[in-house]
Amino acid sequence: MSEIQNQWYVITGPPCCGKSTTIELLSRRGFWVRPEVAREYIDREMRKGREIQEIRASMQNFQVDILMNSLETEQYLPKEKIIFFDRGVPDSLAYFRLHGIPVEKYMKFIKPARYRKVFYLDPLDNYSVDYARVESVNERDKLAHLLWQAYSDLDFHVERVPVLAAQERVEYILHRITQDPC
Template sequence: MNNWYVITGGPSSGKTTTVQLLQQLGYTTTIEHARHYIDLKRAAGRTVLETRANQAEFQRGVLDMQLQQEASLNPEKVVFLDRALPDSLAYYRFLGLEPDPRLLEAIQEVSYRKVFILDLLPLASDYARTEDVPAQRRIHDLLTEVYLSLPVPVQAVPALSPQQRVEFILDHLIPVDG
């Protein structure tokens, strides 16, 4: 068992805002790799549409980053992850892609202290987010399905103000001896 907490939810559920607020409180956090992957490709001259055109390649790139990140984290340190490996499985399912065998193998080994699934907020479009409202809901449902299938505690986080969500999460952490 490690001391990592996953912050997840469908697109536009406030994950990154929540993780950034936790970071401001002094907690160790991670970044969302899908957005980071898009940003790296944009810096190399590719558009978001070009980057997302080959979804299998996109998902592999995100998975590579996620695998590397989780392998580098200290299991004894409290860390809040902006998405985690099981999120990739939900996206493979959403896209109708055959999951990467490395993902399926890694998911058998995952161990998170607790997963917080943020209730959806109204969909806000931006340069990296291409989903519509039905896709937002479907991804959220797939994330919930994937995490509930794993042997990790899952906690729904209601649609509250960002600060209230952080307080809710901190109030629902699992003590190290619990």
């Protein structure tokens, strides 16, 4: 893996594992965060009057839009600032694989993504769907494996974060970044 040139950290994991809560708590502590791109995209499209079924009608178009939005947001963020991301660009690789979307032509966008460290949150027991989180429990479980595999395939150091109380997870992550030798 090439030398990391930024201060960016990814919080990832399957749907309903506490990513957004963790990101919110980090934000409250004054850290820069980038919320989940997919949820922001869905919210923006729904404000335009589109229904979730219409937004997700073509899973390939939806996933490509998420990838491109992720790339766009990252190009404008300061590399010297510590920033926590609710999902990173390689998450798209896992979602492409889940939905059987060929990844070859998108790897040129995914492979260059670099982060100081990736924190993988173990899934919580109480899984629930909402207007934007529509994956079944089976899909969530597949994503758990696919996300870990996507980051591993791209030579990221992935650190597993166990199920802890929300504040304890934040402390766990912050302790790990202060120990970061990079």
